[in-house]
Amino acid sequence: MSYLSISNVTKQFGDTVVVDNFNLEIGKGEFVSFLGPSGCGKTTTLRMVAGFENPTSGKILLDGADITDKAPNQRNVGMIFQSYALFPNMTVAQNIGFGLKVRKEADAVVKQRVSEMISLINLEAHANKYPYQLSGGQQQRVSLARALAIRPQVLLLDEPLSALDAKIRVSLRSEIRSIQKSLGITAIFVTHDQEEALSISDRIVVMNAGEMEQVGTPFEIYNFPKTRFVANFVGSLNTADAEVVDTAKGLVSVDGVQFTSAEGTKGRNKGDKVKVAIRPERFSFATQQHKDNVVDAIIENITFLGSVVRIQIKIGNTSFNMDTFNNPFLELPKIGSKQQVTCSKEAVLVLDE
Amino acid sequence: MAQTTVPLKKTPAPTNWKTWLGVAPFFLFAILFLFLPSMRLITASFTSPEGNFTLDNIRQLFTVPLIVNAYKLSIQISAITALGGGILGFLLAYAVTVGGLPKSLRPILMTFSGVASNFAGVPLAFAFVATLGRQGFITHVLRDYLGVDLYSAGFNLYSFAGLSLVYMYFQFPLMVLIMAPALDGLKREWREAAENLGATSTQYWLRVALPVLLPSILGAMILLFGNAFGAYATAYALTGGRIGIVTIQIGAQIRGDVLYNPGLGYAMAVGMVVIMAISLAGYSWLQAKTERWLR
Amino acid sequence: MKFLNRLRKFPFLAWLWFLLGALYFVLPLLATFEFSLSWDPAVPFKAYQRAFEDVRFWRSFIASNVFAVITIIACIILVVPTAYWIRLRLPQARRIVEFITLMPFVVPAIILVFGLIRVYSTPFTIPFTNIVFMQALTQFKAGTNILIVAGYMVLAMPYMYRSVDTGMRTVDILTLTEAAQSLGASWFVIITRVILPNIRSALLSGALLTFAIVVGEVILASFLGVNAFGPYLFLLGQHRAYEPAALSFVSFLLTWIAMGMIQLVTGGQNQTAGGH
Numbered sequence: 001m002s003y004l005s006i007s008n009v010t011k012q013f014g015d016t017v018v019v020d021n022f023n024l025e026i027g028k029g030e031f032v033s034f035l036g037p038s039g040c041g042k043t044t045t046l047r048m049v050a051g052f053e054n055p056t057s058g059k060i061l062l063d064g065a066d067i068t069d070k071a072p073n074q075r076n077v078g079m080i081f082q083s084y085a086l087f088p089n090m091t092v093a094q095n096i097g098f099g100l101k102v103r104k105e106a107d108a109v110v111k112q113r114v115s116e117m118i119s120l121i122n123l124e125a126h127a128n129k130y131p132y133q134l135s136g137g138q139q140q141r142v143s144l145a146r147a148l149a150i151r152p153q154v155l156l157l158d159e160p161l162s163a164l165d166a167k168i169r170v171s172l173r174s175e176i177r178s179i180q181k182s183l184g185i186t187a188i189f190v191t192h193d194q195e196e197a198l199s200i201s202d203r204i205v206v207m208n209a210g211e212m213e214q215v216g217t218p219f220e221i222y223n224f225p226k227t228r229f230v231a232n233f234v235g236s237l238n239t240a241d242a243e244v245v246d247t248a249k250g251l252v253s254v255d256g257v258q259f260t261s262a263e264g265t266k267g268r269n270k271g272d273k274v275k276v277a278i279r280p281e282r283f284s285f286a287t288q289q290h291k292d293n294v295v296d297a298i299i300e301n302i303t304f305l306g307s308v309v310r311i312q313i314k315i316g317n318t319s320f321n322m323d324t325f326n327n328p329f330l331e332l333p334k335i336g337s338k339q340q341v342t343c344s345k346e347a348v349l350v351l352d353e
Numbered sequence: 354m355a356q357t358t359v360p361l362k363k364t365p366a367p368t369n370w371k372t373w374l375g376v377a378p379f380f381l382f383a384i385l386f387l388f389l390p391s392m393r394l395i396t397a398s399f400t401s402p403e404g405n406f407t408l409d410n411i412r413q414l415f416t417v418p419l420i421v422n423a424y425k426l427s428i429q430i431s432a433i434t435a436l437g438g439g440i441l442g443f444l445l446a447y448a449v450t451v452g453g454l455p456k457s458l459r460p461i462l463m464t465f466s467g468v469a470s471n472f473a474g475v476p477l478a479f480a481f482v483a484t485l486g487r488q489g490f491i492t493h494v495l496r497d498y499l500g501v502d503l504y505s506a507g508f509n510l511y512s513f514a515g516l517s518l519v520y521m522y523f524q525f526p527l528m529v530l531i532m533a534p535a536l537d538g539l540k541r542e543w544r545e546a547a548e549n550l551g552a553t554s555t556q557y558w559l560r561v562a563l564p565v566l567l568p569s570i571l572g573a574m575i576l577l578f579g580n581a582f583g584a585y586a587t588a589y590a591l592t593g594g595r596i597g598i599v600t601i602q603i604g605a606q607i608r609g610d611v612l613y614n615p616g617l618g619y620a621m622a623v624g625m626v627v628i629m630a631i632s633l634a635g636y637s638w639l640q641a642k643t644e645r646w647l648r
Numbered sequence: 649m650k651f652l653n654r655l656r657k658f659p660f661l662a663w664l665w666f667l668l669g670a671l672y673f674v675l676p677l678l679a680t681f682e683f684s685l686s687w688d689p690a691v692p693f694k695a696y697q698r699a700f701e702d703v704r705f706w707r708s709f710i711a712s713n714v715f716a717v718i719t720i721i722a723c724i725i726l727v728v729p730t731a732y733w734i735r736l737r738l739p740q741a742r743r744i745v746e747f748i749t750l751m752p753f754v755v756p757a758i759i760l761v762f763g764l765i766r767v768y769s770t771p772f773t774i775p776f777t778n779i780v781f782m783q784a785l786t787q788f789k790a791g792t793n794i795l796i797v798a799g800y801m802v803l804a805m806p807y808m809y810r811s812v813d814t815g816m817r818t819v820d821i822l823t824l825t826e827a828a829q830s831l832g833a834s835w836f837v838i839i840t841r842v843i844l845p846n847i848r849s850a851l852l853s854g855a856l857l858t859f860a861i862v863v864g865e866v867i868l869a870s871f872l873g874v875n876a877f878g879p880y881l882f883l884l885g886q887h888r889a890y891e892p893a894a895l896s897f898v899s900f901l902l903t904w905i906a907m908g909m910i911q912l913v914t915g916g917q918n919q920t921a922g923g924h
Contacts, residue, residue: 050545050549051548071548072548072549073548073549073550073551073552073553074551077549078549078550079545079549081542081545081546083542085540085542085543085545085546086546087543087546087547087560087561087565088565088646089561089564089565089646098550098552098560099550099551099552101560102547102551102552102553102556102560103551132645132646143546146546146550147549147550372737372738373738373741375729375730375733375737375738376730376733376734376741376745378726378729378730379727379730379745379748380748382726382798382801383748385798386764386798386799386801386802387748387751387752387760387802389763389767390755390760390764390766390767391751391755391759391763393763393766393767394759394762394763394766397766441665441668441669441672444665444668444669445665445666445668445669447662447665448661448662448665448666448669449666452659452662452665452666453659453662454659454662454663454666458666460911462666463911464904464907464908465673467907467911468900468903468904468907469673471857471860471861471864471903471907472864472900472903473864474864474865474866474878475864475866475881475885475896476864476881476895476896476897476899477676477896478885479680479881479885479892479893479896480677480679480680480893480896480897480900481676483676483679483680483682483683483684483893483896484675484676484679484680489683490675490679490682490683491675491679521672522676525669525672526673582756583753583756583757583758583759584756585756585757585758585867586866586867586878586882589882590866590882590885600756600758603758603759603762604758604867604871606762607758607761607762607765607871618762622759622762622763625756625759626754626755626759629753629755629756630754633750633754637750
């Protein structure tokens, strides 16, 4: 049963279509991410849910009620901004209590809820500080508490972590997720960072140029990208030009080197030009046990990336990246040497050109 | 010219006196033409006609009716035009920044404000004579087309009220110049966050925007106060000294010893400097407060 | 519905304030212009002709322009090296120098001229003796000219310093200097080829503002007895009616041109220069 329903929503600014026929049903308590490059329409969609933009056409229903044309201050939807947007003239406690104050809640209620929220975000020691006295991470937590204080039906997060440094980004994102889970609140999270989206979401909507490319769980999005855009945008990916060789066996050829694809080449004809996509971590050095997709490769370069070692290999005339986990006893081949590498049939994705 | 490159350090090591030589000309200039003249006025205001130290002059600042009145008038006209100019200027700055007027109007208004805030003195006085004087343009239009005779209704350009109107001409543009950037400092997200939390537009203005702007507004008005307080030429050109504000009295004192006590003239100047210094300090303090908030 | 929405969002109040402000701006100018034309309906620009025919107008106007140019040059020579040196080597002097540049707000022109006259109307003597080695500056023409330019420099200092300092900050003059030094440039090359071109628009806007201040200035000139445009206009207003209106309008146009050019060279970045 969907709680928030966005149906056939289109947004145009002048002649430019920013969001094109967006359809999504979000269940109660679900955490959905909108993922895409800047300008893909993810933020505009979020702002339409918040009421800061009005859809050119389409409907937005929240818990059965049509909120499409409701003013933002009538919606009871909490929003968190990339720039925190804390009111500089108010202390942490006053910021958190703002939404309740303007709703004319009794002082006792405000006080009680504010202290609840402050302990939720672990900022008890900072309740009477001003935003400029807090770090970015602390400010964003206050902003989370402020949005949650009004007990919103939906929580909207517009790239809330983008302005923070890497370490805080990771810790705050798990904090956001655990608070969201414990309150059972429905959330939409906008981000351009695929790792963030993959780690935090129940479902991800990948968007590009105003269109929804794919909707699915992080697992589906990463492992079974439906379009070339999704495959490219989420995770790193080797793509190469290929030609369909045998539709029955799912055989494609890259520069004469043949790969078998588990998903097959249904709906295509022999000789069709296609793209083959293989994630770097799906490659490995071949051993005796490997039967499928064992191919010759020349080691071109080896780059140490920390937890991962990236090996650049050449298959036929095409270069691929192959990632392997680092460990102190890892034996790496010599650059220029010839090795056999392999990948499973499931790892070979066949995409339209 | 030294060809050797001197190593630069971001964190200056202990500076020797030679480094200070680089700013010596500036300090020398400031001492000769700013401090020496100011100090002379200050020491003279504490000197009796016989050349001894005295607090008499300062005491008389608060007792001689002519001087007390001058200060009263100056403070009144400065306060009124700072408030009036401040309000009008704020509303105008609001209109072109967040008020929703077409973007193209903004540079026009800003240039106009730059011109008008620098357009004081003699030409301004003449312009207002041509506008609101007995034969002025508006006076004529009102009398001939609307049947309103400003002057028989009690208005007089050469009065306190008239002078205030003239001062407003350079006061409110100054407010526009200061407030427009401050209003730009209001982040769109604050408004959205407020709306999102259920606030109406009025609630947003009363609880967020105006409190955030308050130090800037007050600071700017203090600056306007000082701006009017120090003005001389406009008042002199318009009224020829009939309205005895402090600057006019000091001008008279420079021309000749009208108070029959030179020390009193110096004391009046020092009193003025003190008031200006207090307003500048107030402005700086409020400015620092805003900057801290909006960092 | 859409129309009503738009109507609801139309900024009535904003337009009202704007129109009110615009009227306040424009009416006095319009009135002045109208008045300046009304002398002789047969010869519309008679007031302007008469005003420009007067040789005293040209004398005082040219004098003011010369003062403005000298003030601008002297101010640049004084301010640019100081601001540069402070950014480069002497950041601890920043506060005090900024404080000094704010002083002219505390010491308005009328007080400044009062003090200048009191200090420089007595002859210079060798310390502890009564031997005069220089006449009082107010006693001879060159001396008065020095005093008035110094006074104008004091008045222009806040704007010039602020403009130059902001210019140096926006182009990050310290890094530019270090880059030039690392490429082997001499100080002369650094200043003429790196620093000055990069703060050109800041210099220009400071200069134009100084120009606007000096040409219209009346207090220093009249109390120091210098025959400049400000005092001339004032005296003209005492016994003529139409020419002063014409010249007021002209001086408004001059201010307008100066400010418009500032807007152009700074791209509207430096509008608050006049506000401090």
